[in-house]
Amino acid sequence: MERQAVQRAKEAFLSGRTRPLEFRLQQLHALQRMITEKEAEISTALKQDINRSQYDTPLLELIGIENEIKLALEKLAVWAAPRPVERNLLTISDEVYIQPEPLGLVLIIGAWNYPWAVTLQPLVGAIAAGNAAVVKPSELSEHSSLLLRALLPRYLDKPLCLQSC
Structure with a gap:
């Protein structure tokens, strides 16, 4: 399967x-919409997995992800834009710049104690960089893992964000 x-x-x-x-x-x-729309289900899964209070879930898991998404949305155009490079004698007549490019595939392995933050924050970076991702949620946080497996394909492009068992 992997x-x-x-x-x-x-x-x-x-x-x-x-x-x-x-x-x-x-x-x-879409990822931001998933976090907003499914906050109650995420809180329930965390309560079942690690007995986390519904009041702690936004503070410990979701606010950081939402801030990461907000930053990426604000800065993505700047991050992806070509940056000029100082010319030298060999490149004086050339147009020289650095063009950020996605590198390919990212493997994201989740953690049992922060199954949402440790899984989705790196996913934000992978998406912003233009990479595809294989997400492996922790099997120790069973309810969160099952919910992640159900939600990610509903909100994100399926071939580019796959889950591994």
Whole structure:
């Protein structure tokens, strides 16, 4: 199953779908919508997994993710824009710049004690960078893992954000 997930994510990345900024922004907005719409379900899963209070869930898990998404939405155009490079004698007549490019595939392994923050914060960065991701939630936080597996395909592009068992 893991090899198939990696191969499908790699193929999806190679298709070039993740490169446009509009696609990345759309995926980040979808992730933000998931956090907002499913906060109650996330709190319930964390209560079942690690007996976390519903009042602690936003503070310990969700606010950090939401802030990460907000930052990425605000700065993505700047982060992805070409940056000029100082010219030298060899490049004086050339147009020289650094163009940030996505590198490919990211593996994200979740943690049992912060199953949402430790899983979704790196996913924000992977999406913003234009990469595909294979997400492996912790099997020790069973309810959160099952909820993540159910929600991510509903909100994010399925081939580019796959779950591994």
